Amino acid sequence: MKVSQYFQGQPCWVELASTDWAAAKGFYQALFGWQAFDLSMPDGHYTMLQIDNEDVAAMYQISASMGENIPTHWTVYFAVDDVDSSINDITAAGGQLLIGPHNVGDAGRMALFADQEGSRFAIWQAINHTGIKLAQVDNTLCWVELACRNIQQSEAFYCQSLGFNTQQSDMDGFTYTEWLVKNQPIGGMIEMTEEWGETPAHWMPYFMVASCDETAAKVAELGGKVCVPPTNIEKVGRFAVVNDPQGGVFSIITLQE
Numbered sequence: 001m002k003v004s005q006y007f008q009g010q011p012c013w014v015e016l017a018s019t020d021w022a023a024a025k026g027f028y029q030a031l032f033g034w035q036a037f038d039l040s041m042p043d044g045h046y047t048m049l050q051i052d053n054e055d056v057a058a059m060y061q062i063s064a065s066m067g068e069n070i071p072t073h074w075t076v077y078f079a080v081d082d083v084d085s086s087i088n089d090i091t092a093a094g095g096q097l098l099i100g101p102h103n104v105g106d107a108g109r110m111a112l113f114a115d116q117e118g119s120r121f122a123i124w125q126a127i128n129h130t131g132i133k134l135a136q137v138d139n140t141l142c143w144v145e146l147a148c149r150n151i152q153q154s155e156a157f158y159c160q161s162l163g164f165n166t167q168q169s170d171m172d173g174f175t176y177t178e179w180l181v182k183n184q185p186i187g188g189m190i191e192m193t194e195e196w197g198e199t200p201a202h203w204m205p206y207f208m209v210a211s212c213d214e215t216a217a218k219v220a221e222l223g224g225k226v227c228v229p230p231t232n233i234e235k236v237g238r239f240a241v242v243n244d245p246q247g248g249v250f251s252i253i254t255l256q257e
C-alpha cells in the first residue's frame with residue numbers, strides 16, 4: 001500500500017547512522033532487497049533505501065564532525081504538523097532538543113530530541129517528502145517500540161509532547177502499553193527490568209518480513225547477530241531482535257494473519 005500522508009504522531013521515517021556506511025549498505029540490500037540511491041553530502045552520502053523505487057528508509061556515515069564514539073543506531077521520526085510548535089510542546093514536557101530545527105532542502109523540516117531517559121527520536125514536518133512511501137509491505141517499518149524504565153513518566157511525556165493516546169493489552173502475562181494515533185495502534189512501550197542490565201532506554205524499529213526465522217538466519221549469515229531468537233507473540237506473530245554487523249539494533253516480525 002502506498003502512503004501519501006502522515007498524521008501528527010505517526011512514525012513516518014526511519015534512518016540508520018552507521019560507523020561503516022558502505023558495509024551497512026551492502027548488508028541491508030542483501031537482507032531486505034532494498035535498492036540504494038546515494039545523495040551527496042558534505043561529509044559523505046545520504047542513501048535513500050527503496051523498494052520498487054519507493055523510499056522506505058535511509059542511512060548515512062557517522063562522521064568525525066558528529067562527535068566521538070557514536071555507535072551505529074537507528075532513529076525513528078514522527079510526523080508533526082509544525083516542527084517549531086512541537087519543539088515547545090516537547091521541551092515543556094521535559095524533552096531535550098539536541099539538533100535543529102532546520103530545513104532539509106525542500107524535503108521537510110526536522111529536529112532531534114532526547115526524552116527524560118535519553119531515548120532519542122526525531123520529528124518531521126513534510127514539505128515535498130512525506131516519509132516512508134509504502135506500508136503493509138514486507139521489509140518496511142511496521143511498528144516502533146519504546147523500551148524504558150519509567151512507564152508512567154514516558155506515557156505522560158509522549159502523550160503531552162506528540163499527542164499520543166494509550167491502551168493497555170495483556171501480552172503473555174504482562175501488561176503492554178500501545179501508542180495510539182487517531183485510535184489506531186502505531187507502536188508500543190515495554191518496561192526495562194533488571195534483566196536488561198545497563199542497556200540504555202531506546203526506540204526500536206520493527207520491520208515486517210515474510211519469515212522471521214529465515215530472515216534471522218540470513219542476518220547471521222551476513223555477519224550480523226541474533227540477540228533475541230525468533231519468538232512467538234500470542235495473537236501477534238513471531239519476532240526476533242537482531243544487530244547488523246556494525247551493531248545497529250532492530251527487530252524483525254512476521255505478523256500473524
